[in-house]
Amino acid sequence: MNGAVDLPLGLAELSFDAAGDARVRRSVLPSGVRVLSEQVPGSRSVTIGFWVAVGSRDEQPSASGHPATYGSTHFLEHLLFKGTTTRTALDIAISFDAVGGEHNALTAKEYTCYYAKVQDRDLPMAVAVLADMFTSSRLDAEEFENERGVILEELSMAGDDPADVANERFFEAVLGAHPLGRPIGGNPDTIRAAVRDAVWEHYRANYRPSDLVVTVAGAVDHEVLVAELERALTGAGWDLSVEAAPVERRPVGPAVLEVARPLTVVQRPTEQINLLLGVPGLVATDERRPTMSVLNAIFGSGMSSRLFQQVRERRGLAYSVYSFAPGYSDAGLFGMYAGCSPSKASTVAALMRTELDRLAEHGVTADELRRASGQLAGASALALEDSDTRMSRLGRSELTLGEFADLDEALRRIALVTADDVQALAAELAARPFSLVAVGATEESAFRGAVEAAAPSTDVA
Known part of the structure; x- marks a missing residue:
């Protein structure tokens, strides 16, 4: 292929x-x-x-x-x-x-x-x-x-x-x-x-x-x-002799989203704060999805990622910390998650934002790029040992993407991603309106500095 x-x-x-x-x-x-x-x-x-x-x-x-x-x-x-x-x-x-x-x-x-x-x-x-x-x-x-x-x-x-x-x-x-x-x-x-x-x-x-x-x-x-x-x-009673065209796939391309809600605090009597910070991302068919995969690997996927190293390894602020980037037909997200104690939550949120800004300003190293490519290649190959993953890949290819890319093609696209590509996408994400969600025993005042937002748009539950 x-x-x-x-x-x-x-x-x-x-x-x-x-x-x-x-x-x-x-x-x-x-x-x-x-x-x-x-x-x-x-x-x-x-x-x-x-x-x-x-x-x-x-x-x-x-x-x-x-x-x-x-x-x-x-x-x-x-x-x-x-x-x-x-x-x-x-x-x-x-x-x-x-x-x-x-x-x-x-x-x-x-x-x-x-x-x-x-x-x-x-x-x-x-x-x-x-x-x-x-x-x-x-x-x-x-x-x-x-x-x-x-x-x-x-x-x-x-x-x-x-x-x-x-x-x-x-x-x-x-x-x-x-x-x-x-x-x-x-x-x-x-x-x-x-x-x-x-x-x-x-x-x-x-x-x-x-x-x-x-x-x-x-x-x-x-x-x-x-x-x-x-x-x-x-x-089962279906008349398959009646001719019909398959339903059309969803239209693709970014939808116009309303202004994001910058701060949401849900108060719960928990030991930890469940913290999410992120922005609108890329749609599933965006040609920069391979770049997003590389960015996500470098930034918050795995124990060598920047988020893991900065938040957990160097400062001991959280046990679980990672980033994620789901994509749909007309919208997507780029998010960062951490679970931490209430006293550390504002520091973790600020670190998340700082790390994305740093990636946008200074880019990635050749070693990070090489390591991300290896991580994605290995993870993809291992996942495809399971017929469940292959079955799901066929489904997404048919329903959403309109194309089938095998492992070789996926890795070829990953190999084409450059450090400049990653930095440019990081800069685009960092410039988008941020939303922060915190669930736990905390107050909204703890996170005011973590997002650039106006107070009237906040939501407390």
Whole structure:
């Protein structure tokens, strides 16, 4: 494979070799269903995912007689395991338990995925069960109410975790009213207000052939996979002879964000302050994403990173400290996290800001650049030993990026990043409006100097 491979929605068949002698194939069925596989030599297991490009950001308020769909994606993540027209919840669980397989689902901001990992010989079973769940969930009214209680308990558990609270408030502070700023799982109010009819409407509107992407990695034969999938979907009642184009991918490019909230303090009686400081980042398709990866590696990923060395090793101010840089179709973040005692929190926040400013002003060394490239190369190669990672890579490639880049191509892009590139991006980030979120036993006055912000925009809870 030489360079990234584009994934046009209108191309029915595509196949190519990838790094490590893997074989990637893609079929777009006449019904709009997209099937991608990565056959990995020597693998005895396989991971399969059923995806839709619908996440928490796609939920809508009530309008024109339609009830609000807030919380629907999280409800569906739970309810699709609760029984179909032909399988009970116990039947679904037994199917995977009986073969030592794993199955689960995840709701994200821009997609939902139902996945399983099994031995290669059990792939037909996994296809059949996941297809049944995806197409024929009953969304039983009694189960709906049961799961409302389960989800509320899940949110309560997250609400008791100050790191989770800080993370959700951080997205809200940086992204503001943008739908990506909403919590993925909803909140207690939206979950209590959700009604089955709204979730059912959300399900029927978004779980269609043209929305479905199936990705499989490991010990997989593509032609057999497609045949098994068509058999399962047809058996579940889908008419795959009706031609339809796959749903269009989300428009890409930075959205216009409202002015970030500079300071958010959530008071909790905890021993530590969970501290997040950051700015708007890069979208997922930005050509500078490799530069962001290198910057993040140098700045806050690993024990040799600048944040770790300055905050933990040299000063002993925190145990956990790192940076992160998620990207979505039209927005992104660059954030820094630390957990520290209340008496040290303002010092840590100031150090975070100072270190980013220093990176923007003075750049990086040749040794840091070389070390970051090695770190990213090793981490990427090790991650791809797992079929789960490969399956997820196929899903993101198809749903968000519109291209597939194998390990060789990813490392080639990393190798092209220069010290000037990193410094220029750091300077751009450092010039953006900062948001600071602190959760713990603290007051907002402790952080006034850590961000350049006006007092009227602060928020204390």
